[in-house]
Amino acid sequence: MNATQLSRLTPYAVVGAPALMALYGGIRLVPGSRQPGLGWTAGHTAMFAGLLLFAPVFLALRRRLAPGGAAGRIAVGAALGTAFAGLLCSLAQIGIDLVVGVVAADKAEQSRLFDRVQEVPGVLPVVYQDGPLLFYVGLLALVTAASVGAARTLRWWSPVLVLLGTVAAGADLAFVPLAAACYLVALAPLARPAAAPRPVLV
Template sequence: MTSSGRDFLVAPVLFGAYGVIRILDGLDDVRGPGLAWTAGHLCFLAGLVFFVRGFATMRTLAGRRDRWARAGLALGVVGAVALTVQFGADVVTGLLADDHADMARLSDDFGSLPGVELAFYAVGPMLFFVGQIVLTLRLYALRRLPVWAPCLVFATALMPFATKDLIPLGALFLLLAYAPLARSSSADRTAATRA
């Protein structure tokens, strides 16, 4: 398996690790601050790096000149940046806060800054999932992914709206969706680069 193929495995695993740690952190009905809060968020931030690398590989598989793939990559990267700011702020507030109430106050202070709520909480993070859906749909159209792959990515994007406790299940869905890409050979990637 190539290093780009591993990105499709590592990213969902780190996403799932965040989800599991988040559930464990909430067993006492209070999430953060503390080791679990920080560790979970760092898992998610590390996962974003592998997701973005995977998005770049998907764009390459579709062909560097493919407009849909370029749009998907751009949307996914913008969404990943928004999530990086959001989760980075959560890590910082968790490290600065003495207790949960203090952390909530610091988080509210950040969220109340002009444009922050819209860019880093409401709209920006959704682009991460929109980009994934566009990329997987494009690869399905090019017969590089089965039809169920974009369906699983779409289902994962909807899960947090029901409950964030479904994040580990969403991570499993992403593992299944990206499994065909994880098995892609470097020869396939080279051939797509020349297209």
């Protein structure tokens, strides 16, 4: 993806990623949506699409940063790598959930299939426990870097909102729509055309 394509896609991704996340969270609150059926499939499809849209958001954040020196480049690269690693793990989780929901005939079979998948060595920690956390760690690191110093693309409250939304959703998935709203407000300045990045001295 070149710079022009990224610039055109970024405003849609900034709005679309949290909006689809909120849609997932809203559908999840509908009775019956936590078992195989239309609600499960629709909600997880929305979440999967929303996660995909975070890829251009991460790239847009990286593009707004111009780290000065080797240490700065390593730090920004590490944050971006962490975010993408977490994104891949999160996509794997939602993808598995989506397939299991489609294949299972009822809630009992859904539980058995999840148990079978999670018994595979490495799947539980990488896909369901530790791996997805990297998504939020990387996002917070990139947002923080874009909110401080010479690179100020975002506002000082952007990392605060990202942290608030992440903690809320981690405490209870019922707060996923709140987290999505926090992410939308935090990332909204990215929807404006990018100015020439200024070096970040690390």
